[in-house]
Structures are given as C-alpha cells and as structure tokens.
Amino acid sequence: MKAYIYNGPGKSGIEERPMPTIAAATDAIVRITKTTICGTDLHILKGDVPSCEPGRVLGHEGVGVIESVGAGVTSFKPGDRVLISCITSCGRCEFCRKQMYSHCANGGWILGHRIDGTQAEYVRIPFADTSLYPIPAGADEEALVMLSDILPTGFECGVLNGKVQPGGTVAIIGAGPIGLAALLTAQFYAPSQIIMIDLDENRLATSLRFGATHTINSSDGKAAEALMALTEGRGVDTAIEAVGVAATFELCQDVVAAGGVIANIGVHGTSATLHLERLWDRNITMTTRLVDTVSTPMLLKALCSHKLDPAGLITHRFKFSNVLGAYETFGNAARSCALKVIIELE
Numbered sequence: 001m002k003a004y005i006y007n008g009p010g011k012s013g014i015e016e017r018p019m020p021t022i023a024a025a026t027d028a029i030v031r032i033t034k035t036t037i038c039g040t041d042l043h044i045l046k047g048d049v050p051s052c053e054p055g056r057v058l059g060h061e062g063v064g065v066i067e068s069v070g071a072g073v074t075s076f077k078p079g080d081r082v083l084i085s086c087i088t089s090c091g092r093c094e095f096c097r098k099q100m101y102s103h104c105a106n107g108g109w110i111l112g113h114r115i116d117g118t119q120a121e122y123v124r125i126p127f128a129d130t131s132l133y134p135i136p137a138g139a140d141e142e143a144l145v146m147l148s149d150i151l152p153t154g155f156e157c158g159v160l161n162g163k164v165q166p167g168g169t170v171a172i173i174g175a176g177p178i179g180l181a182a183l184l185t186a187q188f189y190a191p192s193q194i195i196m197i198d199l200d201e202n203r204l205a206t207s208l209r210f211g212a213t214h215t216i217n218s219s220d221g222k223a224a225e226a227l228m229a230l231t232e233g234r235g236v237d238t239a240i241e242a243v244g245v246a247a248t249f250e251l252c253q254d255v256v257a258a259g260g261v262i263a264n265i266g267v268h269g270t271s272a273t274l275h276l277e278r279l280w281d282r283n284i285t286m287t288t289r290l291v292d293t294v295s296t297p298m299l300l301k302a303l304c305s306h307k308l309d310p311a312g313l314i315t316h317r318f319k320f321s322n323v324l325g326a327y328e329t330f331g332n333a334a335r336s337c338a339l340k341v342i343i344e345l346e
C-alpha cells in the first residue's frame with residue numbers, strides 16, 4: 001500500500017509499505033477513504049516531536065471502511081463505515097475508567113505518533129471497539145473528518161473546560177481550525193459575546209461567518225485594550241488560548257474577567273509567564289487538557305441533526321497521490337487561506 005512517511009526533520013514522502021495486519025485480537029484494519037493534516041503533523045515534520053520516530057506513517061484523523069477485525073472485536077465487522085478517533089482508548093485502564101482517554105495507559109495519542117497513522121491506504125486501529133465510531137447512514141463523511149480531532153479538541157479543551165455559559169462572554173485567541181472549532185461549539189451554550197482575536201484578516205472574516213460577534217486584529221499589540229472596550233472594562237468570562245505561544249497565553253491573563261476561566265488548548269513548546277501578582281485576588285480558574293474525545297458521540301449526533309456544521313472548515317481537497325501538495329497548501333495557510341484540507345483515497 002501507499003503511505004505518507006516521516007523520515008526525520010524535513011524529510012518525508014509517499015512510500016510503498018506492507019499492508020498492516022491484525023496484531024492483537026482487539027485490532028481492526030481500516031481502509032482509509034478520507035483523511036486530513038493537523039498542525040501537529042507539521043510539528044512532527046519539523047522535528048518538534050521527538051517521540052515520533054523516523055519511518056512513521058503520519059496522520060491521526062480520518063474516516064474509512066472496516067477491512068478486517070480481530071477475534072475480540074464485537075462492535076464492528078468488515079464493510080462498516082467508521083470514524084477514527086485521534087485518541088486510542090483501551091476502555092479498561094484507570095484513566096479510561098475516569099474518561100481520561102487521552103492518558104490511556106495502553107493508548108492515548110499514539111496514531112501517527114508512536115504507531116503508524118491514517119495518511120495511508122490502510123491503518124491498524126488498536127482497541128477498535130472503543131477507538132472507532134460507526135458512521136450513521138447518510139452522514140456527510142467529509143464533515144465527519146472534522147470530528148476525529150479538531151471538534152472534540154475545541155469543545156472539550158476550550159468550551160467545556162472554559163465553562164462557557166448562556167449569556168456569558170468568550171474570547172478565543174487564535175482563529176485557526178482549532179479556534180474555529182471552539183467558536184462553532186461554544187454556540188451550543190448561547191454566550192452573549194464571542195470575540196475572536198487573530199493576526200490574519202481572512203481568518204477573522206471567516207470567524208464572523210462562523211458566528212463570532214466581534215473580531216480583533218491583534219497585529220497592533222492593542223488587543224487587550226480593544227477587548228476591554230467591547231466588554232465595558234470587565235474582560236471575558238472565558239478566555240480560550242488556541243495558538244500555543246507565550247504571548248497569547250499572557251493575553252488571556254490580560255482579558256479574563258474576575259471569576260473567569262482561562263482554558264488553554266494550544267501546544268506550548270516554551271514557558272509562559274503567569275502573572276500571579278495581578279491575578280491572585282481575581283477568583284480565576286486556569287485549565288489545561290489533552291483532548292479525550294469523550295464528546296465525540298454527542299458531536300456525531302449534533303452533526304447528523306444539523307445542529308453543528310463543520311463543513312465550512314474544509315477549504316481544499318487533494319487526491320492522496322498529491323499529499324505533498326496538500327502539505328504545501330496546509331503549511332502555507334497565510335498565503336493559501338487553508339483551514340482544513342481533505343485528502344481523498346477512494
């Protein structure tokens with residue numbers, strides 16, 4: 001089969017690989033029909049994720065069709081159409097029993113990281129019963145690819161952890177795919193204001209189409225002042241960090257209201273300053289989380305009943321033979337205006 005392989009920093013390409021085979025009774029082999037690229041894949045390609053070793057098939061998102069299952073798989077059979085979760089969960093360990101699938105002792109984020117991933121014609125999915133979801137008949141499979149990772153990430157790490165409330169005020173720093181996923185799912189709770197902050201005018205314009213009430217271009221360094229003017233000097237009840245750099249985390253501290261929550265989503269590679277000298281008496285809460293994908297069944301229902309429409313996140317489509325073109329487009333988002341790219345294998 002053909003697969004997209006990480007071969008060390010700056011080196012990658014399509015290679016011929018043997019078909020994956022069932023290694024444990026709880027495995028399934030899935031024929032991929034649609035996959036996508038995540039910002040994390042770009043980090044791996046740069047060499048920022050040393051736990052991902054050269055030779056790895058990348059990708060942790062996608063939909064496909066069950067090709068074969070191990071003897072212990074009871075929920076799926078060959079031919080079933082499935083959504084692949086970016087988080088593999090054994091369902092049995094202490095963390096899984098607490099619904100912290102991201103920290104599963106036997107899984108977690110392993111796909112396209114510690115084991116071969118979804119940017120290939122076939123993938124082996126461990127613990128298939130608890131790591132795959134059946135796709136309802138008639139569902140928009142392209143939109144469903146957004147449920148492998150970015151929708152549950154924006155919702156769980158941003159909206160749920162950020163305690164978004166009816167009538168509350170929300171700021172989302174970063175209007176990339178994850179920030180937009182938080183914007184879409186924050187609207188389940190009908191907050192009164194959702195203020196999107198980014199440097200990119202195109203992404204801010206997209207935010208308004210996706211339901212933001214206000215946007216702030218932070219390129220002048222005065223985003224906090226602009227936000228205070230929009231909130232009568234109070235700040236926001238929920239400040240969601242969806243970039244992963246120190247400056248945006250510190251901006252969250254500047255704009256959170258007394259009693260508010262700072263919910264971090266971003267992947268941080270360096271330390272950030274915590275301004276306790278200003279925040280110690282402000283009754284704030286700060287949260288961090290790796291997505292658990294516990295909300296995926298709910299998001300599936302919301303998508304199928306048209307209460308959630310993530311299809312607008314998809315800006316480009318590529319055939320798998322041009323996966324390099326897909327990476328080029330996704331990696332140059334400022335120029336290409338890419339949000340999520342779909343890679344088709346059928």
Ligand SMILES: [Zn+2]
Nearest residue numbers: 038039040149
């Ligand atoms: Zn991802």
Ligand SMILES: [Zn+2]
Nearest residue numbers: 090093096104
């Ligand atoms: Zn587990």
